[in-house]
Amino acid sequence: MSWFLIRTYTILVYVFMFAPVAVVMLLSFNANQFGSFPMEGFSFRWFVELWHNDAVMRAFRTSLILGSLTAVISTTLGVLASLAMVRYNFPSKNFMATVLIAPILVPEVVLAVALLLFLQFLGIHKSFLLLLLGHVIFTLPFVVLVVQARLYAVRREYEEAALSLGANALQTFFAVTLPLIAPAVFAGMLFAFTISFDDITGTLFWKPGGVETVPTQIFAMLRNSISPEINALGTVMILITVVLPVSGIALVRKLSRNPGR
Amino acid sequence: MATADMNESGAKPWLLLSPALTAITLLLAIPICFIVVYSFWLKTASGVPQTGFHLDNWAEVLTDVFYRDILFTTLKIAFLTTVVCILLGYVPAYFIAMTTFRHKAFLLLLLMLPFWISYIIRTMSWINILGGSGAINAVLLWLGIVDEPIRMLYNEPTVIIGLVHYLLPFMVLNIYVSLDGIDRSLVDAARSLGCTGWQAFREVTLPLSLPGLAAGSLLCFVLSAGTYITPLVLGGPTDAMFANLVFEAIITQLNWPLGSALSLVLLVLLGLLVTVYNRFIGMSQIAKTFG
Incomplete structure (x- = not known):
């Protein structure tokens, strides 16, 4: 039981570490013009703009x-x-x-x-x-x-x-x-x-x-x-x-x- | 004989060390002595500082309540960051050290990854989570729990969240190194002598992991107390930390003598901490983390 708690705690800490980074990567493919939630489709447009910046x-x-x-x-x-x-x-x-x-x-x-x-x-x-x-x-x-x-x-x-x-x-x-x-x-x-x-x-x-x-x-x-x-x-x-x-x-x-x- | 010239000192090691020592002397030691002198000079309108021995900067830095308040805020933020890092970091370190999970190395690698991910990216990533149009608000709005976005960003807690996110891997890794070095038979011995699992942890494992805990805490405290980027990105206008004052004085106001005095305050305070740590525990604990 306690080992189960330790494992859950560990998973939550890993989520805390990686969720923000995952969100950055997710939003970078967002077609939405403000680049924020909600996701409105998948696009490479921001990478293209980056290339031309x-x-x-x-x-x-x-x-x-x-x-x-x-x-x-x-x-x-x-x-x-x-x-x-x-x-x-x-x-x-x-x-x-x-x-x-x-x-x-x-x-x-x-x-x-x-x-x-x-x-x-x-x-x-x-x-x-x-x-x-x-x-x-x-x-x-x-x-x-x-x-x-x-x-x-x-x-x-x-x-x-x-x-x-x-x-x-x-x-x-x-x-x-x-x-x-x-x-x-x-x-x-x-x-x-x-x-x-x-x-x-x-x-x-x-x-x-x-x-x-x-x-x-x-x-x-x-x-x-x-x-x-x-x-x-x-x-x-x-x-x-x-x-x-x-x-x-x-x-x-x-x-x-x-x-x- | 493998150890033959381990005993023979001569000039060779000094020859090998000389480039690095020259760099450290010219780019660190002398510059720090220089800002000690500089802190006694005065800023003038022309930009060329007035040399001499003036106590004005030090009087300002040491008596002005504005600086004292920000210094206390900085120490408080660094302390809270360290405490949160310990609370969040100990359990995962324990899990990785004790698990029989097949992909333990993978868990460790995952833990190391944030070291490689840019600090500025990790800091700004919280805007995507906590911001007005960030993930949490998007979910709350979608669920209909709130009608308009809640304001969560740009205050002291977000600065602490950002710092914890940045420093947690240092803490976990240091504790892990300590836990991993514990001889398991000690815990078994405690158990066989009648300890409960919790008692064995409290009496054996925890005390033996304290050096790693101390090393991690030192790193967390010193690194968070010296930061100015996190408050600029995640803090509000009143959440300046001590290093922000240094940045302001040097880059914005171009008051270099005052900036020197301010940075020396930071150096002495954090230096004292490092010295005390080095006296009681020693730097080798931190070096182990790189091994």
């Missing part, structure tokens, strides 16, 4: 470029740092672990203000560069946490074998270590991309006037009225941010099942 397409391009650059830079920094944390013992290692996740221990608003004012003081005004630097520092801890967790599973014997067979450190890294840690690198990049693609809290502080990312574009559109176009945009966002990582995770699982480890 220049502001939205520009925002998409900005988000994609920003997310990709963030993913590459942040993962490079994160993987190197994680290698140091997982492979070596050194004094003040515990302190370094805290330092590496410091950017998420600081409230994002505070990080946003501090970075904005400091770089402005140095003469770097609101720009794409500021956005990129902000996204890199904000995603770095997530990359470190994810990559570190995966690196613990990679065994060291293969590298030692390569080294003892005469490969130098660089050869070993590119021929042995990198292929072994590829799933971790991939997971880090995916994580950084998604967080960057989704960020609004810092982005609203850092973005120059006239430049919008997808979330800030949605935010700007919300200020007018909630149009079905927003729901359509939401549906596209959900597909990108869910289908991409889920297929990514599936790929990582498949890659890490190879006999290399």
Whole structure:
């Protein structure tokens, strides 16, 4: 009996989590001109309008470029740092672990203000560069946490074998270590991309006037009225941010099942 | 020997760490020190702040009841959000940890999904549910229970609903990690010694899951206390939270010294909380969630 209650409660909480998202996706196909209930037939018109909306397409391009650059830079920094944390013992290692996740221990608003004012003081005004630097520092801890967790599973014997067979450190890294840690690198990049693609809290502080990312574009559109176009945009966002990582995770699982480890 | 160079420190780890540490120093540590200095400067009409050591911003922030009231509102909203997250989150976490259901991994994946769904989309999705022409009103009108839409949006409870919806997965996941790590034989032992199921839960399972509960609560509290987007989207004109004041000061009024002082208040308060947590429980509990 009580287990039945627990199960029902769990189902209700899942409904609470997913119903609003499901409604967004449902309404995005609504033919009704206000995009609200009642549903008046099925149509793709809002997706077509989205495609022809220049502001939205520009925002998409900005988000994609920003997310990709963030993913590459942040993962490079994160993987190197994680290698140091997982492979070596050194004094003040515990302190370094805290330092590496410091950017998420600081409230994002505070990080946003501090970075904005400091770089402005140095003469770097609101720009794409500021956005990129902000996204890199904000995603770095997530990359470190994810990559570190995966690196613990990679065994060291293969590298030692390569080294003892005469490969130098660089050869070993590119021929042995990198292929072994590829799933971790991939997971880090995916994580950084998604967080960057989704960020609004810092982005609203850092973005120059006239430049919008997808979330800030949605935010700007919300200020007018909630149009079905927003729901359509939401549906596209959900597909990108869910289908991409889920297929990514599936790929990582498949890659890490190879006999290399 | 696998652990041979685990003991040998040298310069290598520092070389590997240096890019990340440089980034954190230049883009986080120095900027935060900088806004401490900046908070003692003054805004001028020309836009170039007047340097020096002025206590005006701090006097304003620390004595004005307007700021104090909003600070209390913010802490209240963060507290209520955390409590609701615990109430809603514990049972599902327990279910996922204890179930013998075949598709347990699927349940976990479903739980992770909201992490990937855009925060702004999830926040605005509540307008479709609670709004004048949203799902609930559509059903009520259709059933003839009401004649005109009820006004449910744009107040403090909707801000809390939005925050709970955003933060609940953090809570469930942290509790789940804790529950999943409990040795089941401890519960069996309690049962065989005569505990009822409820007693065994209260005396064994619940205390052992407290670290996860604490980690989830910390995340929920800190993240909700620092938000300004949810009140802007789901709150009314009087539902500003502390971070909204920061946003107003920096972006709208361009009063950067005041904005610096306000953000430092937020940093110190939430920083204290994180420090206390770190002292008693430690950050490794949160790191486990990523494992």
